[in-house]
Amino acid sequence: MNPTYIHLAAPPFPYFLECGHTVYAPGDQHPNRSRMGKFDLILVEQGCLFIGEEDKEWAVTSGHALLLLPDRYHYSVKPCEEETSFTWVHFHTVSEWLEAEGEPVYASRDEHFRHFLTYPYTIRIPQLGPLPGPFARSGQAEQLLQLSLGRRSSAVWQQQRIFEEMLRMMDMAQQDAAGSQAAEIAEQTEAYLRNHYAEPLTNTALADALHFHYNYLARCMKRVYGLTPMEYLTDYRLDQAKLLLLKTEIPIAAIAERTGFESTAYFSRRFSTKVGISPLRFRKRYSR
Template sequence: MTETGIISLELPPLPYYITTGHTTLQPGEQHPNRRNIGIFDLLWVTQGTLFLGEEDQQWEVTVGQTLLLLPEPYHYAVKPCDTETRFYWIHFDYSGRWEHSVESGGGLPYPIRHAWKNPYSLRLKQYASPFEFPLAERHLRTLLLSTDRRRSESFWHEQQLFMELLRLVEEGYHGEVASPALRLAERTEAYLRQHYQEELTYETLAEALHYHSNYIVRCMKETYGCTPMEYLHEYRLEQAKLLLIKTNWPVARIAEQCGFQYAPYFSSCFKQYAGVSPLRFRKQYIP
């Protein structure tokens, strides 16, 4: 059996739910072999064991485990089931950028939240054991029953349950796979966003997070592709964008509100970042 790392999906767009089914295989039967199906196939085993492969990877997926089969590779049965095996399957589509990383700490970098964007990198362990599998099974039963309802009744409820199931799988990733570096980078990000209006240094970060500043920098670079101060600088400028169009405050007050001690320095940084001065930026949106 082979561990296969992480599937990273860059959001937006969101994954799009298609349908759910339930299959029972008797001893001697097996999952069908397929290739290039063009959609993701998320399997949830509730009884028995599935013996499946994808290209050169092979798994034994047993009760309480999930397997995410990718859209293009060849999927095949390694061998028939040796006991009665039951599993749910979810088909979903995704038109955005995604990546399969063999290393558990790899994948797409986590993005910085911008004033007009709320990007996120969804990470799903391809072969997983979600902590709340009984809750997932209840959601799966509900999804299966909804296939007989009118489309106008079922659409939003199905999408909501599907996103909840993805959340359960991702929680498994963060609980089982997430490295100490990722956890510290997420703590650092949260601290920076909470205290961005204050004067922050690597010394204050080290004191607040109880780690050496060099280690904090390395973790942020691995996770977000930037240093903590680079993240802080961009986040402050994004908050400034919001204040420029949501308030009538003078530039000096906005600079101070966003953690810049000197208005001229803020204006210079803003123009370099946004391509226009703060006042010209405001005029683009306020007549």
């Protein structure tokens, strides 16, 4: 059975709500709850917590984390058999999130851009899994608890920063487990595309420059970014074209050339398909 992952689109990043620490004696059990409206991240430090969500049941042992979802029914499977302690962290997100097995699932780029004016990065967290070594040693859960005891005005910024670092560690651990080479190659490809987007790039030219077969580059990009190199290149060129349309009076033909499109007609066609209006209308819409 493939592990279940929770995929969170960002930015905006999930935001911290509250946290606490709980200790159960043998015979105690987690309360039943339905549709809390917020994520519940449980970090077990000692013992074993027996908990379920809808048709799933888990025994969450020391050194493991469980992420309960905001729109599900949670219940105790059975009482604790030994003293069990855990830290819980509640958080929420206004971006798209979903539950899936196996490979990463990517947020809708265009829909996300319409709402948040930027393309999404997908944070990938296992619903149940061991805490990454750096996370377990960092003491970040304890820092969150200590900050909760102080003034909110001084704690709120630090809590969000620590919480995001927790998510980053958990996300990066999944990338490493899934194959760090794929992530590294995808990032190298992305950097090359950003630095050379104005040039006439082809599949062959990209493969020669990065010393990998194009099909391998495409697999790595698809896995990490959800796009092939050429799909990413077109999106990036269009983003740069938008900036030039908004910030300069450069003619549209010159913008097409500067951003690497083979002709003005092709640029206008791709822009209209992606944005929904022509480059000229886009410029007029945002000009005074």
